[in-house]
Amino acid sequence: MAHGNGFFEGATGFHRKTGTAPRPAASRKCDTAAAPEPRSGAPGLEKRRPFCHDEGMRVPGSGLVSGLAATARTAARRAVTSQYPEREPELPDRARGVIALHESNCTSCMLCARECPDWCIYIDSHKETVEVEGAARPRQVNVLDRFDIDFSLCMYCGICVDVCPFDALFWAPDFAYAEGDIRDLLHGKGRLGEWMGNVPPAALPEADA
Numbered sequence: 748m749a750h751g752n753g754f755f756e757g758a759t760g761f762h763r764k765t766g767t768a769p770r771p772a773a774s775r776k777c778d779t780a781a782a783p784e785p786r787s788g789a790p791g792l793e794k795r796r797p798f799c800h801d802e803g804m805r806v807p808g809s810g811l812v813s814g815l816a817a818t819a820r821t822a823a824r825r826a827v828t829s830q831y832p833e834r835e836p837e838l839p840d841r842a843r844g845v846i847a848l849h850e851s852n853c854t855s856c857m858l859c860a861r862e863c864p865d866w867c868i869y870i871d872s873h874k875e876t877v878e879v880e881g882a883a884r885p886r887q888v889n890v891l892d893r894f895d896i897d898f899s900l901c902m903y904c905g906i907c908v909d910v911c912p913f914d915a916l917f918w919a920p921d922f923a924y925a926e927g928d929i930r931d932l933l934h935g936k937g938r939l940g941e942w943m944g945n946v947p948p949a950a951l952p953e954a955d956a
């Protein structure tokens with residue numbers, strides 16, 4: 748067969764310029780050309796082994812031995828799972844399990860409800876006039892009527908906890924409050940207040956710790 752560069756190869760593949768004959772196909776062990784190239788830039792993809800058509804014969808039972816070896820290796824490895832609920836997990840202090848409300852600190856300023864990206868905080872309040880000892884005039888205070896968080900909508904971003912200027916919201920590590928009815932995931936101020944008992948002391952302001 749003639750090529751544009753003047754080289755000729757016969758039917759046997761003999762190269763006239765170099766005088767070399769191609770390796771007989773029978774002596775080839777691996778067809779590297781047939782091996783698919785790894786995708787460039789794909790992390791973790793190493794160059795694959797070439798396809799080998801006539802690898803040496805496997806020793807009978809070697810697959811069984813290598814399988815048992817893999818089982819033994821895995822059995823000796825330390826387990827990364829824990830037997831929940833028999834064993835409670837040790838959660839870090841900053842775990843975002845549930846949001847707790849320190850009701851007496853809440854001024855009903857609505858900042859958390861306005862900043863919540865999911866709009867899942869519902870607050871109602873009314874004003875009351877209270878006499879303060881030593882004050883010249885009575886004061887008006889906001890009294891919280893309703894403070895609900897809908898945990899079926901909450902995405903645990905923590906914005907409400909971060910923006911509260913009066914240290915009224917905290918993360919408690921409790922996570923096991925799943926419900927059979929999605930409507931029961933609406934926690935009112937009573938339930939949110941109960942979570943306060945589980946807030947790690949390190950998360951509380953110094954006066955409350």
Ligand code: SF4
Nearest residue numbers: 863901902904905907
């Ligand atoms: S954690 Fe985020 S989504 Fe959940 S109530 Fe707070 S601000 Fe809203």
Ligand code: SF4
Nearest residue numbers: 853854856857859911
């Ligand atoms: S929890 Fe904090 S941010 Fe939300 S209404 Fe109460 S004081 Fe304001």
